Amino acid sequence: MRHLIDPMDFSIEELEDLFSLADEIIKDQNSFKKVCEDKILATLFYEPSTRTRFSFEVAMLRLGGKVIGFSDPGSSSVMKGESIPDTIRTVGSYVDIIAIRHPKEGAPKYASFYSPVPLINAGDGGHQHPTQTLTDLYTIRKTKGQISNLTIGLCGDLKFGRTVHSLVKAMSRYENIKFILISPKELQIPEYIKTEVLLKKGIPFIEIERLEDVIGTLDILYMTRVQKERFFNEADYIRLKDSYILDNEKLKLANKDLSILHPLPRVNEISYEVDDDPRAVYFQQVKYGMFVRMALIMKLLGVA
Ligand code: CP
Numbered sequence: 001m002r003h004l005i006d007p008m009d010f011s012i013e014e015l016e017d018l019f020s021l022a023d024e025i026i027k028d029q030n031s032f033k034k035v036c037e038d039k040i041l042a043t044l045f046y047e048p049s050t051r052t053r054f055s056f057e058v059a060m061l062r063l064g065g066k067v068i069g070f071s072d073p074g075s076s077s078v079m080k081g082e083s084i085p086d087t088i089r090t091v092g093s094y095v096d097i098i099a100i101r102h103p104k105e106g107a108p109k110y111a112s113f114y115s116p117v118p119l120i121n122a123g124d125g126g127h128q129h130p131t132q133t134l135t136d137l138y139t140i141r142k143t144k145g146q147i148s149n150l151t152i153g154l155c156g157d158l159k160f161g162r163t164v165h166s167l168v169k170a171m172s173r174y175e176n177i178k179f180i181l182i183s184p185k186e187l188q189i190p191e192y193i194k195t196e197v198l199l200k201k202g203i204p205f206i207e208i209e210r211l212e213d214v215i216g217t218l219d220i221l222y223m224t225r226v227q228k229e230r231f232f233n234e235a236d237y238i239r240l241k242d243s244y245i246l247d248n249e250k251l252k253l254a255n256k257d258l259s260i261l262h263p264l265p266r267v268n269e270i271s272y273e274v275d276d277d278p279r280a281v282y283f284q285q286v287k288y289g290m291f292v293r294m295a296l297i298m299k300l301l302g303v304a
Contacts, residue, residue, distance in 0.1 A: 002300055003112040003119045007133040007170040019138050021295040021304055022288070029062065032294065035303050036065035040095040043069035044087070045122070046078070046102045051264060051286055052122045052131065056099045059293040068095065085114040092116040097301055099131075118300040126160040126230050132263050133166040134296065135289035140220060142288065143259045143281050148175035155182040155211055155244055156224035156269055158189040160231075163263040164224060165193055172197050179205035180214050184243050186236070187226070211244055215254045221246070223262045223269050247271040251279070261285055 004010070010018065025032050041060040045053050049071070057067045070076050078087060084102075088111045091098060098115060100108050101122040108121035123129040140147050152171065158164050158181055168189070171177050179198065181189050188207055198205050208214055215221065223246055231237040245268055246260070262270060262282040274280050298304035 001118055003115065003121075004130055004296065004300065005109045005112055005119075005121045006128055007130040007166040008173075009130070012173055015134070015137065018134065018292070018295050018299055019141055021298065022138060022291045025291050025294050032063055032298075034064040035298060036060060036063035036301065039063075039065040039097065039297075039301055039303075041065060041067050041069075041297065042091045042095040042098045043067065043071075043122070044073075044091065044098060044100045045069070045071045046073045046100075046107075047123065049101055049122070051289060052099075052101065052129075055286075055290040055293050056120075056122065056131075056297075059290050059297055062290075063294055063297060065096075065297075084111050088114045088119070089116070092119075097297060120296070120300070123162060126162050126165075126227065128166045128169075129162040129263070130166055130170075131293060131296065132163045132289070133170045134292045135285060136163070136167050136222070136261060136263070137170060138288050138292045139261055139281060139285040140259070142284075144219065147171065148177065150174075150176075150219045151178045151180065151217055152220040152222060153180040153182055153211075153214060153218040154189075154222045154224070155246075157187045157226040157240075158183040158224070159187040160227035161224040161263075164189065164222070167222065168193055169197055172201055172203050177203060179203065180218065181205055181207045182209070182211050182214065182244070183207070184209060184240055186240060187243070211246070212250060212253060215250060215258075218254065218258055221254070221258055221260050223260065223266075225265065225267045225269055242268050244269050245271060246274055248273050248277070251277060254279070 097118045099120040099122045105125040105127035112119045226241045258279045260280045
């Protein structure tokens with residue numbers, strides 16, 4: 001039995017296998033509509049979500065399976081003080097696979113110690129978001145044809161943005177990747193990502209504040225929102241929330257073959273006018289997330 005807790009839990013070869021399965025699903029969805037018909041997924045979301053929860057649930061439904069779960073732990077016995085281990089043991093005795101999102105860093109890993117079925121980290125606090133990373137890597141592979149030889153700019157809240165942490169870890173395993181880390185000083189990427197991933201592996205990166213100074217050098221621009229829910233002080237959030245707003249004027253400085261990704265939700269950091277630019281792939285990215293999660297469910301359940 002395998003869980004997915006960290007983006008590094010799958011080797012590059014396993015990821016390629018997963019992405020090939022997602023390709024097959026996209027080509028012929030009909031062939032997959034019964035592969036999980038006797039399986040049940042539980043989505044346990046202790047934090048709000050639109051894409052991750054719905055895409056997991058729709059992924060299971062499109063594979064012929066069924067779904068239970070909560071989007072508000074207040075409607076469950078968590079409100080009576082039930083612990084994560086007891087909740088996971090209980091739900092795990094009813095279902096075949098669990099996806100869990102939790103505001104506490106490390107909660108899904110802790111949950112996995114008690115889970116009798118495969119368990120997926122659907123986002124833990126400001127730490128990791130491995131299935132978003134699968135989505136991001138698959139989107140890069142689809143739009144660029146490869147996940148190597150790329151300069152990727154990550155822009156916005158690099159401190160609290162868990163999707164950024166997971167993506168940097170995952171992309172650091174591919175050939176000839178260069179990171180341009182664009183953020184205000186207060187929202188720079190955590191030190192452990194720099195020391196334990198980038199410096200340790202000798203991966204080139206620069207930290208810079210102005211997007212305009214580097215946008216013309218990028219193959220991929222990964223925009224992120226400032227994570228209001230992780231700030232201790234509202235005044236700091238208000239001061240930093242509009243640090244970056246990508247609009248058509250700024251895009252005039254970018255390459256013609258730039259791909260613009262965003263894990264979403266968006267707040268102000270990408271103007272709506274950018275949505276019509278062919279370089280904006282964030283809504284394709286949303287859809288790829290569903291196919292990647294279909295492939296992931298199949299792999300973890302051993303039906304592929
Ligand atoms: N990208 C992402 O995790 O979106 P949700 O918070 O809506 O699930």
